Amino acid sequence: MRGITKRFPGVVANDDVSLELRAGEVHALVGENGAGKSTLMRILYGMYPHDEGSVEVHGQAVRIHSPRDAIALGIGMVHQHFVLVDPFTVAENVILGQEGGPIVRADEANRKVTELAAAYGFQIDPAAAVESLSVGEEQRVEILKALYRGVDILILDEPTAVLTPTEAEALFENLRRLRDSGKSIVFISHKLDEVLEIADRITVLRRGKVVGETTPSATSKAQLAEMMVGRPVLFRLEKPATRIGEPVLHLEGVHAGRLHGLDLEVRAGEIVGVAGVEGNGQRDLADAIMGLRPVESGRILLDDRDLTSMDTAEIRRAGTAFVPEDRQEQGLVLDMSLWENALLGRQAEPEYARRGGVLSIRKVKHLAEGLITNYDVRARNIDTTARTLSGGNQQKLILARELDGDPKLLLAAQPTRGLDVGAIEFVWRQILDQKAAGRAVLLISAELDEIYALSDRIVTLFEGRITAEYPSDAPPEEVGRGMLGDVDEAEAG
């Protein structure tokens, strides 16, 4: 790919980017969120047209207009968010789009898929419905889809974001095998440890431009990070030393959704980090505490108040602030203005809603202005729609709104997902400020870096239970075992 430039409204996503990929190599594409890595690969895969530049495959200049063209050229892509048809079987998913004839025979499809999988050493049951598979298995289906179409170039977009460490190892095994059989692999990631482990060559993107190209032996994690961000990156912020007080949040034997008898305690002035691979009950934990999911048995207490059967409004009134993992589905109403979003969660407060239900719009707008100034939310004014904010600013707005009420407890779920380093630092600082102010913080995160940076205590969540508890200086391998439920009784908290 030479001199690729791609513009979106208001942003240049790729600015004169060139990338060379050799046969039989794993080439890592590294950069922070929004640097343009996904965009570049989507151009290669034909999902976007490029504005300037050229693409050559095997020496031939080509124009890729659609995924079909890309596949025809031997390019395949495994997206970060899998695109699988849940109710279909593995085989149906693999052959979709290339069925080999107008009639579809299940037994034949199954046979082909089994053969293909065996050829590359994959384990998979072709007749299983995709919705019954584990995440690691789903990823294998995605890779099989590409292999079925005879790709020579395989693009993987943040493949380990959803894998356990063991599954990631298994993936790397498979990738090495593919590489050795002559395939080229593009490995997009922001996880520098993994990149250093698996890649043969590394290209670093920053703000849409290529800022460096190197190999694992010639660089280090710190150097890569610096290239990614353009300045030395602090991996740890300074944690304020606070006196840890009485328990504020207390969960006892909670059964709800995927939670099976969960016990947890968070004290005032303390940050408890819940580490775990996604899919082990994180969402249900947050939802249960906030009253968005009914608790089947067990208790949730805030100070001494029993939250278990309260509705969300009451739980908020009791002093809980919530930064949800899905900004768009649980945090903001994107089509409403900023000031209307600032009101969300507080629309019942007498300050903003007078008797009879009439809103004090002036007061709400005043509140909104204060929030966006104090929390550095970059927006033109408070009337603009929330949708126009970047991810980082959306998150800041949510934080501003939630923290403004002097909550006793802050529940933050995946608070920095999709944010760039500047926004991440800001959010982390806010969370640490809460701790300094003596509030209780429950942090749920799939990023171990984040857990380590913020937590006083680390607990691991596996299959709906807290499996173990660790001090904040515990080695990651141990915490990793807790995340897999691989603990004996002695360690379990």
Added chain:
Amino acid sequence: MLAAVDAGSLRFGDIGAAVGIAFTYFTIIYLTGLGGLFSERSGIVNIGLEGMMIIGTVTGSWGAHHFTLPPPDGLGWGLPWGPIMGLLIGMLAGAIFASIHALVTVTFRVDQIVSGVVINLVAIGIARFLSTIFFGQATQSDPGQPHLNPINIPLLSRIPWGFGRAFQQLSPMVVVAALLVVPVWYALYRTRWGLRLRSCGENPEAARSLGVRVAPLRYEGVLLSGALAGLAGAYLSVEVTNSWGEGQTQGLGFIALAALILSNWDPIRLMLAAFIFGFAQAIPLRLMDAPGLRLIPDPFVRMTPYVVTIVVLAGFVGKVRPPAAAGRAYEGGTT
């Protein structure tokens, strides 16, 4: 002798007749429901089925009238061309009308329910307009419209005690509709086209990422739904009432939707659901004398189909699984 056995003043013959009527309405509901099936499986919610049916009723009636003239040179092969053309034209008109829904929802990505509501509104107007052109009056057609020769199902129509009446004097379309399940099922589950269509309704991003063209497939789904609903409407005006009248669809298009939900979007289960709802239609028509029902005033019995639909819907939501992507507009172009 046994035919005179009573249950109250309700005779088995009446029950048989009621089942026969149920078959008639089954045909309408099943055809329309199949139409909805194709559309929704491709990812486009279609509540405009009623409107598409309406178009089918008026055009079908016209077709039946218009084509009853004997064809030249004895090319007719003795077939009743009038009704056949009526049915075909109703089908075609329904598909053409459905293209509006397809255009608006697939290309312009307007909310699918909004479009469906609009389609229903517009259909009533168009039907009136066409009626003035076809029949010179706005709300009904002339009487004396031809229809297909009714048939008796062999063997089944001989069932004694009056139950056989269920299978007597049925329109051939009933059989056609019932047999449709075979090609429909095959097309949906055993062909490449069906696999791709279903993928558009479950996860269009996945389909597109593999090079499947989502927009054309969705168009096909919607046009099919228009064709089938139009056919159902034509059947109603050509075979059942032998005339066209405004409002004759009586909400059957929506009942078909309910049947679709009840059937969990499966063509085989849809047959059962369509029959149940068809029977609900028959109750006020033939079973008014049943014990118990006689105690309820007339107008309330007429509400039966609607009440049944509501009860079914209230009981079955959450237990069924619609196509995952139905109702959401799909971005990503038409490549």
Added chain:
Amino acid sequence: MAATGVSMPTEAPRERPEWVENLAGQALALVVALLIALLLGSLIIFAYGESPATVYGAIFHFGFGSKDGFGYVLTEATPLIFSALAVAVCFKGGMFNIGVEGQYLVGMVTASWAALKLDFLPGPLLMWTAILFGMLGGIAFALVPAILKVKTGAHEVVTTIMMNGIAVSLVAWAINGPLKFTTQEGTHNVNLRTDPFMANARIPDLGHMFGIRSAVHLSWLFIGALFVAALIWFVLKRMRLGYEARAVGASAGSARAGGISIGNVQIQLFVLSGALAGLVGMQQLLADKNYLPIGYEAALGFTGIAVAFLGQNSAPGIVFAAILWGVLARGETAVQIQTDVPREFVIILQGILIISVVVTYQLAKRRLLARQLQRAASTEDFEDSAATLDTEAMAKEDR
């Protein structure tokens, strides 16, 4: 340091506030849609050998050319305003109340009952009571699908339509049963109807104040409709219920996480909608005929949906759309009499208009959003380059 007044983090030139832009965009979309409809309508007119100028002129002239004509337009518009408001209120909350049709029929029955059975009430009290009962009837009928939706999740589109079917039977039963007429025995009157109501049940005529004949039946109900429209605007924009409704309609998950009770909001919206629907029949019942006939004016519920879409579900838009619709509806007669085009042409025109409004509004919304995104991205510094990803995600999720 909290700023007072509107805060502008960057020195952007003073721009139009966004609500003006949105309004302008909407108005433009409506005008474009109207033009498209008129254009397409012209094709049909040509097919009849007439000229569009004549046909459209006839429609326009009939509605605006005389006081009586305009009076007819407003009379026609009155029930449509209520009906469209009923639809719009639910729509803001993300729900489709297609059952206005049935709700207003039931409202007419309950209002008739009050007018007939409570006729001992003095003066205007009878009128207000009848109106109240009309609203109550609509509310009661609307509560059924509402509760079903909240408790069982039954989709309101199908349930409300089924309720419409039930309503028709209910009205038939009422006119033949409890409300059967008693005064006219063995006369030539074939039409089933109730007894006429007392004179003080009637809503007073307004038209005579402007020189409009009383046969036009322009009553104070029109003023009432305007007032109610303003009230609904206030509820939606300035009251907590409206805010919660719009939040639920736009993003139910976020609304829930913000402590809003979705079920409560939905029920309240349906109650409001039912009350509005109950008012729909009041024009014919209390201003026009003063009895309940079996040949009532139907389809006001469905037309209300059309008017709601035409007015883009906003209260002021609905008032204008209702008047526009009134012009078109009344124009049918003019078209029939003065041209060779059949009156049903107007119905087609209305149909084309609805479709084109719905489409142009959608396109306008997207254009507007794209422009807002662009402007927003350009005023941030590139530090927040996460805007790139969000743009893609937004494009994918845009509805």
